[in-house]
Amino acid sequence: MRKLLVTGGAGFIGSNFVEYWLNKYSEDRIIILDALTYAGNPHNLPALFKESPRVEFWYGNVRNDELVNTLVGKCDLVVHFAAESHVARSIFDNKEFFMTDVIGTQTVSNAVLKHMNHVERFIHISTSEVYGTALTEPMTEEHPLNPMSPYASAKAGADRLVYSYWATYQIPAVIVRPFNQYGPRQHLEKVIPRFITSAIKNEPLTVHGEGSARRDWLHVHDTCERLDALIHAPLENVCGQVFNIGSGFDLDVLTIARKVLAATGRSDDLITFVGDRLGQVQHHISSTDKVGGVVDIGPGRAFDEGLEQTIRWYDQNREWWKPIEWMKDIKVMTRNGRVERH
Numbered sequence: 003m004r005k006l007l008v009t010g011g012a013g014f015i016g017s018n019f020v021e022y023w024l025n026k027y028s029e030d031r032i033i034i035l036d037a038l039t040y041a042g043n044p045h046n047l048p049a050l051f052k053e054s055p056r057v058e059f060w061y062g063n064v065r066n067d068e069l070v071n072t073l074v075g076k077c078d079l080v081v082h083f084a085a086e087s088h089v090a091r092s093i094f095d096n097k098e099f100f101m102t103d104v105i106g107t108q109t110v111s112n113a114v115l116k117h118m119n120h121v122e123r124f125i126h127i128s129t130s131e132v133y134g135t136a137l138t139e140p141m142t143e144e145h146p147l148n149p150m151s152p153y154a155s156a157k158a159g160a161d162r163l164v165y166s167y168w169a170t171y172q173i174p175a176v177i178v179r180p181f182n183q184y185g186p187r188q189h190l191e192k193v194i195p196r197f198i199t200s201a202i203k204n205e206p207l208t209v210h211g212e213g214s215a216r217r218d219w220l221h222v223h224d225t226c227e228r229l230d231a232l233i234h235a236p237l238e239n240v241c242g243q244v245f246n247i248g249s250g251f252d253l254d255v256l257t258i259a260r261k262v263l264a265a266t267g268r269s270d271d272l273i274t275f276v277g278d279r280l281g282q283v284q285h286h287i288s289s290t291d292k293v294g295g296v297v298d299i300g301p302g303r304a305f306d307e308g309l310e311q312t313i314r315w316y317d318q319n320r321e322w323w324k325p326i327e328w329m330k331d332i333k334v335m336t337r338n339g340r341v342e343r344h
């Protein structure tokens with residue numbers, strides 16, 4: 003029986019990871035630490051497990067030294083998802099991004115350092131956003147770090163902070179850089195759920211610029227499998243290392259909008275174009291070679307299949323997203339005081 007600390011376990015990827023892990027490892031126990039910001043939702047936790055003795059939920063902040071120390075002190079594995087995670091919001095007000103993403107990561111890293119005698123592995127969830135737009139394709143872990151938004155720079159700071167703790171103190175850290183994720187329980191501020199819920203309601207799908215931004219998309223369940231594999235890989239193969247997690251498959255935003263409309267039986271006429279977004283990267287595509295070299299993992303589901311499953315989930319779980327529908331409209335104030343809607 004192992005005990006995991008999952009920070010940000012009430013968010014999108016964190017809650018999918020908790021569900022995946024509890025289903026797969028029936029002996030293990032999980033402590034979730036989450037501050038339940040606007041992005042965290044207690045309803046994200048699988049109902050079946052809410053009353054389960056296998057899950058302990060702690061409402062609290064990853065910046066709370068004492069709390070984080072106490073919880074890490076009880077665990078064998080730490081998986082750190084908690085972060086402010088939305089690029090557009092970081093343009094308007096970025097203080098929380100640096101406080102949570104950098105200082106929160108420092109707090110977790112310090113606790114791991116303190117409890118190194120029993121923490122077997124510390125998985126730090128970074129992001130492909132740290133790379134900025136692709137200078138070489140596909141993007142390997144050696145790609146320069148050119149973060150293009152305050153969110154990306156906060157995550158780059160956290161990513162290198164964890165690396166430095168490995169280099170200085172040899173904490174058992176593995177740094178993971180997921181590319182774009184999609185799947186159930188993703189907040190409507192992110193593009194795929196935004197498109198899906200608009201299509202379901204027969205409302206316009208807003209595409210930024212010409213919709214030509216291309217990203218690498220991986221279904222969140224496939225991400226969980228890769229995290230699982232990295233947690234179980236021999237420590238000497240992964241410790242202090244960075245791993246991309248992506249599909250190696252890129253698709254532009256306009257094509258995704260069209261696929262969502264086709265899958266929901268709506269017309270392309272619902273697509274409306276608005277101005278480009280600040281801080282967005284134009285192109286991302288992951289190299290999957292490095293992770294494939296250390297873990298034996300399949301290619302993940304095809305995008306069309308994953309999209310169909312995701313559309314079905316949003317269609318069948320309207321009560322989950324109705325209360326946050328108004329948050330699809332994100333107001334961003336630019337430096338000259340202009341208010342843009344993202």
Ligand SMILES: NC(=O)c1ccc[n+]([C@@H]2O[C@H](COP(=O)([O-])OP(=O)(O)OC[C@H]3O[C@@H](n4cnc5c(N)ncnc54)[C@H](O)[C@@H]3O)[C@@H](O)[C@H]2O)c1
Binds near residue numbers: 013038041130184
């Ligand atoms: N979603 C993506 O496409 C994607 C891609 C690459 C990397 N990531 C990274 O994966 C991680 C999870 O992303 P997500 O999409 O699930 O994010 P999310 O916004 O859905 O969830 C973040 C969770 O962290 C919690 N949280 C925020 N601040 C906290 C704090 N100070 N203390 C404790 N809990 C706090 C929130 O309440 C929420 O439950 C993040 O680190 C993000 O940077 C996400």
